[in-house]
């Protein structure tokens with residue numbers, strides 16, 4: 001059983017590609033198991049104390065469809081004692097007033113259900129106007145933008161995963 005469960009939804013594939021890169025960076029499937037949220041049951045979350053949530057923003061400030069369908073079922077999950085990190089795909093130029101909103105919507109909900117947020121990320125290097133994913137001038141998780149900054153994705157993932165290894169407290173384990 002891997003230590004970390006990564007739950008993602010995607011419409012056009014970018015979030016899945018990022019999920020696979022994050023899995024690789026952690027050391028592969030022995031460390032991180034990937035779950036497509038369209039094929040996931042709430043009970044799948046019970047196996048993990050370390051969780052990563054991946055969701056792109058769609059339709060101007062909305063969750064990706066499969067996350068939208070799953071949203072009410074989050075209430076069935078007890079996130080108490082779980083550390084939860086978030087990443088999103090978005091378009092800061094085309095949707096500057098709702099950049100990465102989905103990440104913020106999910107973080108707010110899961111925090112209410114007891115999850116402890118880790119993996120905050122600086123807004124430096126982005127150019128947008130409004131985002132529900134910003135709290136205290138930081139993103140609640142890793143903001144990726146394939147539409148405008150795809151050249152930065154690999155480096156951002158490497159930096160964020162190194163940060164998460166520390167914040168999850170897994171950096172000393174041989175498997176990581």
Ligand SMILES: Cc1cc2nc3c(=O)[nH]c(=O)nc-3n(C[C@H](O)[C@H](O)[C@H](O)COP(=O)(O)O)c2cc1C
Pocket residue numbers: 009010011012013014015016056057058059060061062064089090091092095098099100101146147
């Ligand atoms: C109709 C439409 C609406 C979108 N709305 C937003 C938005 O409100 N905020 C945002 O940051 N990105 C928005 N995006 C950009 C997507 O999030 C981006 O293309 C992302 O890479 C898609 O990820 P996926 O391939 O995993 O589905 C939108 C894209 C489209 C086509």
